[in-house]
Amino acid sequence: MIYTCTMTPSIDYTIHLPTFKPGELNRTEHVHYYPGGKGINVSRVLHRLGISTTALGFAGGFTGEFIQQALTVEGIQTDFIATNEITRINVKIKAEKESELNGPGPIISKQQQRALLTKIEQFQKNDWFLLAGSLPETIDSSFYEAIAATCNRKGVHLVIDTSGKALHQLLQTEPFLIKPNQTELEALFNTKLHTTEQVIDRAKQIMRTGIKHVMVSMGEKGAILVNEDTTLVAESPQGNVINTVGAGDSMVAGFLASYLINQESQEAFRYAVAAGSATAFSHDLCDKSHIEHLIDRVSITQV
Numbered sequence: 511m512i513y514t515c516t517m518t519p520s521i522d523y524t525i526h527l528p529t530f531k532p533g534e535l536n537r538t539e540h541v542h543y544y545p546g547g548k549g550i551n552v553s554r555v556l557h558r559l560g561i562s563t564t565a566l567g568f569a570g571g572f573t574g575e576f577i578q579q580a581l582t583v584e585g586i587q588t589d590f591i592a593t594n595e596i597t598r599i600n601v602k603i604k605a606e607k608e609s610e611l612n613g614p615g616p617i618i619s620k621q622q623q624r625a626l627l628t629k630i631e632q633f634q635k636n637d638w639f640l641l642a643g644s645l646p647e648t649i650d651s652s653f654y655e656a657i658a659a660t661c662n663r664k665g666v667h668l669v670i671d672t673s674g675k676a677l678h679q680l681l682q683t684e685p686f687l688i689k690p691n692q693t694e695l696e697a698l699f700n701t702k703l704h705t706t707e708q709v710i711d712r713a714k715q716i717m718r719t720g721i722k723h724v725m726v727s728m729g730e731k732g733a734i735l736v737n738e739d740t741t742l743v744a745e746s747p748q749g750n751v752i753n754t755v756g757a758g759d760s761m762v763a764g765f766l767a768s769y770l771i772n773q774e775s776q777e778a779f780r781y782a783v784a785a786g787s788a789t790a791f792s793h794d795l796c797d798k799s800h801i802e803h804l805i806d807r808v809s810i811t812q813v
């Protein structure tokens with residue numbers, strides 16, 4: 511079983527309008543309400559690819575209810591821990607440019623943290639656990655160490671897609687895959703990366719901490735994959751960009767979906783990039799036919 515965990519889910523309130531004028535009254539044309547957050551997006555894409563998951567995480571209030579219901583309606587199994595706080599609404603503005611307003615995550619008590627660890631204790635050998643999205647600053651790093659130690663002890667494959675301090679702490683836990691975007695990688699090293707070579711150098715540096723695959727996404731420029739055997743650079747297909755929210759999560763889902771079938775990292779990387787771009791060219795997340803339509807347009811070079 512694949513378990514995804516979104517510590518800080520969201521409703522992604524996505525607004526489309528031709529021009530956004532800050533400081534003025536703006537009226538929107540089309541709006542969408544999506545259940546969001548990184549683990550949730552991975553569960554939604556995997557479901558569209560015929561792979562079942564259980565979506566874990568922390569959710570509360572009417573927004574938390576909406577998210578759980580929306581997932582259930584799509585046919586995704588959920589097992590969230592209730593928070594006292596209302597789950598955030600993240601605003602995504604699609605005008606001349608894309609702008610995002612992401613709210614803060616909930617406070618997660620020690621008891622709620624223990625409840626998550628108890629669920630992880632029930633996992634079986636060779637299950638997958640994806641810890642994704644921003645992680646509340648208030649949580650002590652020992653909690654992440656406990657999650658990783660439990661996964662390692664039980665033979666559960668750990669995948670991490672987070673940012674900031676938590677990403678830094680989790681690098682030492684030897685996960686199967688991490689997927690920072692270029693900005694997150696830059697933040698990790700507190701430096702700007704100007705070339706693909708610089709991105710590759712930093713990715714190799716973090717791989718030495720024991721991570722099996724480091725996949726760095728670079729938006730329209732594509733992505734790189736570094737593992738023990740190879741370094742690959744992918745160019746993404748060009749197309750009509752509609753909404754890039756969830757492109758990175760779609761990549762993670764695409765990589766896992768392909769890797770679970772073939773255990774082959776280059777093909778998984780190609781599928782991942784096609785999935786990211788298919789989402790960027792869609793209103794909501796990608797689906798299988800769109801990914802497969804783009805797959806031959808992903809060019810990969812080994813460097």
Ligand SMILES: Nc1ncnc2c1ncn2[C@@H]1O[C@H](COP(=O)(O)OP(=O)(O)O)[C@@H](O)[C@H]1O
Pocket residue numbers: 690691692726727728729730732733746747748749751754755756757758759761782783784785786787790
């Ligand atoms: N404008 C775009 N055109 C084509 N593909 C894109 C575009 N933006 C994102 N993608 C695809 O989605 C992947 C993930 O996007 P990125 O924006 O880097 O991730 P994140 O959403 O995590 O910031 C990219 O590697 C690329 O394959």
Ligand SMILES: O=P(O)(O)OC[C@H]1O[C@](O)(COP(=O)(O)O)[C@@H](O)[C@@H]1O
Pocket residue numbers: 518520522545546547548549551600612642643644645673754755756757758759760
């Ligand atoms: O937890 P964070 O870092 O605030 O990000 C949450 C946001 O990221 C998303 O999961 C999209 O992520 P990506 O664009 O990186 O794939 C949204 O659904 C959500 O609003």
